[in-house]
Amino acid sequence: MNSTEELNIAPDAKSFTSFETFYAFYLKEHSNTTCRRLHFLGSTLSLICLAMLAITGKPQYFLYGLLCGYGCAWIGHFVFEKNKPASFKRPLYSFMGDWVMYKDMWTGKIKF
Template identity: 65%
Template sequence: MQPTIDGLASDRTTVDPKALHSFAEFYPFYLAEHSNPSCRRMHFLGSSLGLLCVAAAVATWNPWWIVVGLVSGYACAWIGHFGFEKNKPASFKRPLYSFMGDWVMYKDMWLGKVSF
């Protein structure tokens, strides 16, 4: 069963993401860092734009679309954190787990396991 956002927000200030040694431990923390619906929506937008840019890169054989996808994806996510969630992105301390968390949360949002 996937972790949910409900009840995890209180963990946000007590958990050091560097102390989490597996993605399974990290993901509940990741969700707690995305308790604001607007932040999650910005992540969803950024991930969707990133996927569209990857498709454009493949369709046009232009690798610059990958750069555009990364910039737009992270810009949306960081707007969500600094503008709505009022926290620092977990990618600053755990970049790989955070990147993985983005895609797991994106999938979970599509499946209805994490709310928009």
Template identity: 65%
Template sequence: MNPATTAPHADAAGVDPRSFKSFSEFYPFYLSEHSNRTCRQLHFVGSSLSLVCLATLFVTGNGWWLLPTIVVGYAFAWIGHFGFEKNKPASFKRPLYSFMGDWAMYRDILRGRVKI
């Protein structure tokens, strides 16, 4: 079963993201915090646009592209969380694992393991 589409939102409501001792423990929680399809879609779009900005940074050598690389990814994700998922992003309490979760979910969406 796919935690992103089957885990009820209430299960994760009382969990402190700082309680996980490894990313492999954290990732199912991360997916449960992304049960809303629109939230996942916004994450995917934001991450894709971040990759485009990052590529532009490397192609042009213009360091100013670093700012939109960061802002666009988080803006789309936070709109997904606050507007659709109705939760706070785990990045507020577990930034590194959340960043890793963003890219693990991106990979899993591309592989068809997580539906958007």
């Protein structure tokens, strides 16, 4: 056990050098079931918005997708998880983490 674990201090999201190590941290930041469900909802709505963009060609669906995805996720973090989204410090890893967690929820690897 290292000193960070002994003191129960969360590591800084910027300190990770690989996505694999970041993802373990990411999952800890999503331990609340409602937060994970809101992420799942936001990701699903975002995919629907992207499909609507492809079908209609209307660019506002891209904006709707962003609003759905980030809106649901941020509500999950601020209201239920009571933490700040990692996307504020590691936007690319967080974006990747959202989709890996989404897949893991679909496949039953992570509780829905």
